[in-house]
Amino acid sequence: xxxxxxxxxxxxxxxxxxxxxxxxxxxxxxxxxxxxxxxxxxxxxxxxxxxxxxxxxxxxxxxxxxxxxxxxxxxxxxxxxxxxxxxxxxxxxxxxxxxxxxxxxxxxxxxxxxxxxxxxxxxxxxxxxxxxxxxxxxxxxxxxxxxxxxxxxxxxxxxxxxxxxxxxxxxxxxxxxxxxxxxxxxxxxxxxxxxxxxxxxxxxxxxxxxxxxxxxxxxxxxxxxxxxxxxxxxxxxxxxxxxxxxxxxxxxxxxxxxxxxxxxxxxxxxxxxxxxxxxxxxxxxxxxxxxxxxxxxxxxxxxxxxxxxxxxxxxxxxxxxxxxxxxxxxxxxxxxxxxxxxxxxxxxxxxxxxxxxxxxxxxxxxxxxxxxxxxxxxxxxxxxxxxxxxxxxxxxxxxxxxxxxxxxxxxxxxxxxxxxxxxxxxxxxxxxxxxxxxxxxxxxxxxxxxxxx
Amino acid sequence: xxxxxxxxxxxxxxxxxxxxxxxxxxxxxxxxxxxxxxxxxxxxxxxxxxxxxxxxxxxxxxxxxxxxxxxxxxxxxxxxxxxxxxxxxxxxxxxxxxxxxxxxxxxxxxxxxxxxxxxxxxxxxxxxxxxxxxxxxxxxxxxxxxxxxxxxxxxxxxxxxxxxxxxxxxxxxxxxxxxxxxxxxxxxxxxxxxxxxxxxxxxxxxxxxxxxxxxxxxxxxxxxxxxxxxxxxxxxxxxxxxxxxxxxxxxxxxxxxxxxxxxxxxxxxxxxxxxxxxxxxxxxxxxxxxxxxxxxxxxxxxxxxxxxxxxxxxxxxxxxxxxxxxxxxxxxxxxxxxxxxxxxxxxxxxxxxxxxxxxxxxxxxxxxxxxxxxxxxxxxxxxxxxxxxxxxxxxxx
Numbered sequence: 001x002x003x004x005x006x007x008x009x010x011x012x013x014x015x016x017x018x019x020x021x022x023x024x025x026x027x028x029x030x031x032x033x034x035x036x037x038x039x040x041x042x043x044x045x046x047x048x049x050x051x052x053x054x055x056x057x058x059x060x061x062x063x064x065x066x067x068x069x070x071x072x073x074x075x076x077x078x079x080x081x082x083x084x085x086x087x088x089x090x091x092x093x094x095x096x097x098x099x100x101x102x103x104x105x106x107x108x109x110x111x112x113x114x115x116x117x118x119x120x121x122x123x124x125x126x127x128x129x130x131x132x133x134x135x136x137x138x139x140x141x142x143x144x145x146x147x148x149x150x151x152x153x154x155x156x157x158x159x160x161x162x163x164x165x166x167x168x169x170x171x172x173x174x175x176x177x178x179x180x181x182x183x184x185x186x187x188x189x190x191x192x193x194x195x196x197x198x199x200x201x202x203x204x205x206x207x208x209x210x211x212x213x214x215x216x217x218x219x220x221x222x223x224x225x226x227x228x229x230x231x232x233x234x235x236x237x238x239x240x241x242x243x244x245x246x247x248x249x250x251x252x253x254x255x256x257x258x259x260x261x262x263x264x265x266x267x268x269x270x271x272x273x274x275x276x277x278x279x280x281x282x283x284x285x286x287x288x289x290x291x292x293x294x295x296x297x298x299x300x301x302x303x304x305x306x307x308x309x310x311x312x313x314x315x316x317x318x319x320x321x322x323x324x325x326x327x328x329x330x331x332x333x334x335x336x337x338x339x340x341x342x343x344x345x346x347x348x349x350x351x352x353x354x355x356x357x358x359x360x361x362x363x364x365x366x367x368x369x370x371x372x373x374x375x376x377x378x379x380x381x382x383x384x385x386x387x388x389x390x391x392x393x394x395x396x397x398x399x400x401x402x403x404x405x406x407x408x409x410x411x412x413x414x415x416x417x418x419x420x421x422x423x424x425x426x427x428x429x430x431x432x433x434x435x436x437x438x439x440x441x442x443x444x445x446x447x448x449x450x451x452x453x
Numbered sequence: 454x455x456x457x458x459x460x461x462x463x464x465x466x467x468x469x470x471x472x473x474x475x476x477x478x479x480x481x482x483x484x485x486x487x488x489x490x491x492x493x494x495x496x497x498x499x500x501x502x503x504x505x506x507x508x509x510x511x512x513x514x515x516x517x518x519x520x521x522x523x524x525x526x527x528x529x530x531x532x533x534x535x536x537x538x539x540x541x542x543x544x545x546x547x548x549x550x551x552x553x554x555x556x557x558x559x560x561x562x563x564x565x566x567x568x569x570x571x572x573x574x575x576x577x578x579x580x581x582x583x584x585x586x587x588x589x590x591x592x593x594x595x596x597x598x599x600x601x602x603x604x605x606x607x608x609x610x611x612x613x614x615x616x617x618x619x620x621x622x623x624x625x626x627x628x629x630x631x632x633x634x635x636x637x638x639x640x641x642x643x644x645x646x647x648x649x650x651x652x653x654x655x656x657x658x659x660x661x662x663x664x665x666x667x668x669x670x671x672x673x674x675x676x677x678x679x680x681x682x683x684x685x686x687x688x689x690x691x692x693x694x695x696x697x698x699x700x701x702x703x704x705x706x707x708x709x710x711x712x713x714x715x716x717x718x719x720x721x722x723x724x725x726x727x728x729x730x731x732x733x734x735x736x737x738x739x740x741x742x743x744x745x746x747x748x749x750x751x752x753x754x755x756x757x758x759x760x761x762x763x764x765x766x767x768x769x770x771x772x773x774x775x776x777x778x779x780x781x782x783x784x785x786x787x788x789x790x791x792x793x794x795x796x797x798x799x800x801x802x803x804x805x806x807x808x809x810x811x812x813x814x815x816x817x818x819x820x821x822x823x824x825x826x827x828x829x830x831x832x833x834x835x836x837x838x839x840x841x842x843x844x845x846x847x848x849x850x
Contacts, residue, residue, distance in 0.1 A: 074738060076726075081738050092738065366714075380540070380614035383629075387498060390505065390610040398690055398761055430736055434690055434759035441746035441756070447739030450723030 001025075001057045002302045003099045003289055006309025008060045010318050015065040015093060017072050017082055023057045025103055025290075026123065027298040029130050030054065042130055044155065045191060046298070053302070073431035075100075075258040078285075083435050090435065090443035097285045097315065099308045100255050101301070102292035104248035107270075109352055110362045110370065110407055111143075113215030114244065118223030122245025126152045135161050137241025141226040143167045143213060144245040146346040147188075150195035152243065153204060163204045164237045167228055169246070169349040171209035181341020184334045188342070207235065211352065215242060246348045249406065251292045253432040259283040264420040267340055268295055269348045270406055271425045278332055279308040287311050300335035303328050353410050362411065363404045365397020370411055377415045384424045385409050398434055401426040462653050463626070466492045468812065469645050469655035471633050471669055473499035475801025476790045477661035478616035478627075482538070483809035485623035492626040492653060493617070494633050494645070500613025502663050503793065504801060506766030508686060508708055508720050509609045510699055511799045513574060514549045514601040515565060517775045519823035520800065521572050526819045527803035528603065534802070538619035542611040543712070548698040549604035550588070552751065553596045558703035562599040569601075576601055590695055590754050606699045606710045609798055616802070633662075636672055638784055657786045657812055661804065664729070664769035666777065666791025670826065673784045677777065677829045679792045682770035683725040685740040689758045691715030696752065707747040717755060719748050725765030736763035770794045771829075778804065778824040780811060782831065788812065789826055 001023055007014045016023075022030040028043065028050040039047035067084065074081035080093045106121035108114065118137065120128070122144055125136045129152075139162045142153040149166060157163045182189035199206060207230040216236075217224040227236040252273050256262060260273040260281040272294035279287045287308040290301035307328050310320045356362075358371025376382050376391035385408055388394060394408045395401025401408070405426040412423045468484050470477045473495025481493045495501075511531055513524040535541050553559040559578075566576040577600040584598050585591055621627050632648030636658060643658040660669040667679035696711035702721070709719035722744035726735040741763050749756045771777065771792040781787035788811060790804045803819070810817035 076735060076738070079738070090742075380611065380618045383498070387614075391614065396762070400762060429762050429764050430738075430741075431760060431763070434761050437689070437745050437749060437758050437760055438756040440742050440760060441749050444742035444746050445739060446743075447723070447737065450737055450739045450743075 001053050002305030003101060003287075003309040003312075004064050005056055005060050006306050007312065008063045010309075010313050012313075013063055013065065015095070016067065017070045017080070017093075018066065018068045019071050021068055023066070023068070024050070024054065025301075026127070028053050029127065031131050031133065035133050037133065044151070045194070049298075071433055071435070072254060073433060073435050075254050076430075081430070083439055088436070088439055090439040092443070097287070097312050098258065099287045099289060099305075099312060100258070100292060101288075101290040101305060101308070102251040102254055104250050104291035104295055105402065107246045107249045107348060107406070108244050108403065109246055109349070110356060110360050110404075111213050111215065111244070111352060112357065112360060113217065113223070115361050115364060116215050116217045116219065116223045118217065118241045119215050120241065120243045122148055122152055122243045123248070125243035126155065129155055129159055135159060135241075136243060137239070138162055139164055139239045139241070141165055141167060141237050141239045141242045143210075143226060143228075143242055145169045145349065146245070146247045147192055147195070147342065148245060148248070150192065150199060152245075154195050154198050154202075157199065157202045157204055163199075163202075164239050166199060166204060166206045167210045167213065167226065167230070168206060168208045169210050169213075169352070170346045174347075175208075175345045178341050178344035181344065182338055184341070185338035188338050207231070211349075213352065247343075247346065248291060248295055249402070250294055251402070252288075253400075253402065253428040255281060255286070255288055255292065256428045257430060257432070258286050260286060260288065262425060265294065267343045269350065271420075277311055278329065279304055279311050285315070296332075296335055296339045300332060300339070303332045303335065307332065350410050353407065354414065356411065362407050363394035363397060363401070365399050365403075366393045366395075368392055368394040373408060373411050374415055377412060382412070383416070384422070385412055385426050386424060388412050389426055395426050400429070400432065402432075462492065462651060463490065464654070465642070466490045466626070466653065466655040468492070468657040468659060469494070469643060469653055470659040470661060471636065471645075472660070472662035472666070472791070473613065473617060473627065473629065474502060474504035474661060474663050474797075475500065475613045475616060476504075476793075476797065476804035477659065478613050478620055479802050479805025480659050480661060480790070480808045481620035481625040481627065481805070482616055482623055483805035484812060485620050485625035487809060487813055489812075490624070490626075491620070492655065493620065493628060494631045494647065494653075495617075495627070495629045496632040496648075498614075498629045499617035499627065500610065502766045503768035503797065504613040504663075505610050506686065506764055507609045507684060507768070507795075507798045508718060509606050509710065509798065510549070510604075510701070510708065510796075511544060511607050512549045512601070512604045512699065512701070512796075513569075513799070514576075514599070514604050515551055515701070516796070518568055519775050521569070521574075522820040523778065523800055523803050523807065523824070525572060525574070526806060527800050530802040530806060531605075531607070531799075534615075538615045540611065540615045542615060543608035544605060545607070545713075546603055546605040547710070548600060548602045550598050550600050550698045550700045552584075552591075552598045552700060552702045554594065554703065556596050559596045561703060562597070566599055574601065575603065588698070590752055592751050592753050595751075600698075604699065606712075607798075608712075612798070612801065616805075633669075636669060638673070643786065657788070659808060659812075660787065660789045660791060662791055663793075664767045666769055666789065670777070670781075670789060670791075673781055673787055675781060675783055675826055675830050677792070677826065678772050679769045681727050681729045682768045682795050683727040683734045683765045684720050684768070684795060685722050685725040685736050685744060685763065685765055686718065686720045687736070687741055687744060687760050687763045688719075689717040689755065690761050692717060692755075692758055695754075700751070702747070702751060707744060707751055709748055709752065716761075717758065720744060721747055727765075727767060729767065732767065734765035734767055736765055768793060768795050768797070773828070776800070776824055777826045777829075778807065778821050779826065782825070782827045
């Protein structure tokens with residue numbers, strides 16, 4: 001939204017392709033139809049920001065070509081292949097410059113029982129509430145790490161759910177040790193403390209340093225309890241639903257297809273696109289903004305969007321407001337430092353996979369268990385994640401590894417005793433999400449470069 | 454490229470194989486089993502090009518007559534994979550159906566069936582009505598088909614790697630991530646310069662370098678016009694298991710199979726985008742769209758399905774669309790098997806058997822004369838492909 005606004009201000013008329021029903025992305029998602037809830041109900045402390053963004057977007061709409069419910073499934077050269085869900089047609093756009101603001105999705109871990117009915121991803125639980133005004137269940141346990149865990153727990157508690165507990169994997173001492181980094185962004189610290197205090201006031205227990213986490217139940221009746229250890233004690237909480245989230249993963253699949261180089265980020269524990277000048281990818285004319293280019297949060301996404309707009313305008317020969325850009329860059333640097341503190345306070349507990357049982361599913365789409373991945377590392381001898389995928393099918397299903405690739409990678413790393421550089425990332429192939437065949441077929445236009453001989 | 458293996462080379466090998474596709478890996482296996490010392494050099498990982506990314510058709514059906522004896526020999530080996538390499542590679546003798554849109558196509562199928570029967574192959578010809586009785590999901594505008602019940606399909610991602618591991622177990626020295634920079638004859642030996650600066654020596658050299666086979670041949674004075682060929686492959690989400698045979702259309706513009714997990718794998722359309730210099734391929738959107746359109750026409754129920762992935766890889770295409778298999782025309786001890794022109798997957802396992810015969814016994818009972826490189830190298834005597842061959846451009850199938 002901020003990138004489009006920046007371009008519009010300079011007199012351009014960008015095309016905005018949005019997978020969502022309405023503008024807002026994940027954080028500022030709007031219900032598909034108004035349901036009487038106020039911004040404060042939907043966005044809590046962020047209501048003001050949400051309203052400002054939605055108003056901005058409404059204001060620029062006459063000056064942009066906005067296409068909601070449009071999945072971009074491939075980028076190659078200056079071509080953007082899309083599927084328009086509302087019209088059920090596929091097509092292609094040509095663009096000399098491309099800003100990708102593809103966001104992030106939940107990061108989950110294959111903990112015992114995680115595929116039981118009733119176990120949701122944290123972001124999914126939030127969308128259910130935000131977009132559909134619906135809880136994942138009345139008695140809920142929240143499992144994971146990071147600020148979003150507390151935010152969603154609080155939103156559920158306020159919406160009337162019986163939140164049994166927040167089960168946090170980061171230890172309290174670890175959080176305190178790195179909290180000083182939040183001095184760069186005191187507002188984030190204040191918000192975080194606010195979430196915790198509110199939860200306490202509402203009587204929601206917070207367990208920290210949790211491990212040995214299990215989702216218990218039967219596949220026919222679903223989740224019945226979450227058990228874990230914390231503070232030297234075993235706990236078992238009855239519930240009918242649980243939400244799990246260990247931070248978020250950058251959705252850089254389109255960036256990779258567009259030619260962006262990726263690098264491993266130790267602090268984020270994931271692959272992220274290489275950036276120069278904050279927003280430029282390693283390909284001319286490609287700009288990356290928001291969490292899709294490394295996770296830095298919603299406030300930073302606004303800044304990055306505007307900076308992406310500036311970079312694009314500059315490449316088109318426009319002059320840009322240098323002092324405004326300086327302010328943005330300074331703000332973004334602060335945000336990254338605060339994000340680094342959060343990443344240290346709430347690290348992804350990959351150590352929980354050290355004891356991953358052979359029969360625990362890792363790739364849900366293809367129903368591939370950890371043992372099957374380990375097996376192909378021995379015979380026929382996969383050395384990296386792409387070979388592990390080729391031999392075991394882990395990452396070959398509907399989601400194309402977006403959900404499981406980091407977990408598959410962790411299994412390969414442990415078995416091979418190698419780091420991420422040697423193991424690699426699962427390469428993206430189009431389409432990044434499923435595309436209906438009928439629309440694909442109808443979109444056929446002969447290509448003079450496509451030969452059969 | 455990574456060097457996955459820094460253990461020292463032997464001072465000399467009986468045989469060196471360049472290229473770890475199925476052809477190279479099966480050659481390494483058959484020779485190692487016969488007790489020869491074999492080294493195989495694969496620039497990337499075994500089966501990472503055409504052998505690993507193709508459609509997965511295990512088909513004798515519709516082949517050029519020059520390939521049929523090799524294809525028949527391969528078919529017997531496909532049945533023996535569990536004993537030979539310790540894995541069935543998901544080989545399923547599901548049958549292969551070649552569809553005819555027109556009576557002319559049907560005429561081609563009938564002509565091919567006569568040739569195939571001369572080789573002792575079983576071919577059923579069916580009319581359009583019989584076809585739809587047997588396969589109720591097919592579209593209505595088909596003239597008929599020929600069916601080979603003993604053909605089938607397998608998982609291409611597994612075959613070359615399992616041959617490679619079996620070759621290792623039989624004693625072969627399989628070097629993945631090792632590039633061959635140059636090869637030449639030195640006295641009675643071959644001297645092989647590796648990209649990492651090392652040198653290997655062997656009495657016999659096997660060129661199974663796929664789309665790069667022409668480079669090896671050229672260094673021994675055998676110039677052939679091999680071009681890169683990249684099939685454009687797609688796969689759907691899992692669907693109820695209905696399409697139990699593998700299908701191909703006369704003319705080769707569509708081929709499709711469904712695996713028991715439910716995914717429909719298909720190709721056709723046009724070629725993918727290839728950057729041969731950088732050894733990179735990308736699916737071509739227009740090709741994916743065309744293949745999808747053709748497939749929906751043949752199997753209308755698939756209009757409701759979704760595509761979840763597309764991919765490609767690089768094979769080598771010969772001018773007459775059949776591979777080069779057999780001894781070098783210039784150099785004693787050099788053997789070629791490359792340029793499979795988009796339909797080598799089924800043949801791969803037989804390459805090791807046949808080159809094994811030639812290297813161990815100096816002869817083979819499998820007729821491969823017409824696949825000799827001499828058709829390009831001797832006095833411009835290129836064999837014309839007017840014989841009964843269907844779908845010369847059935848890429849990736």
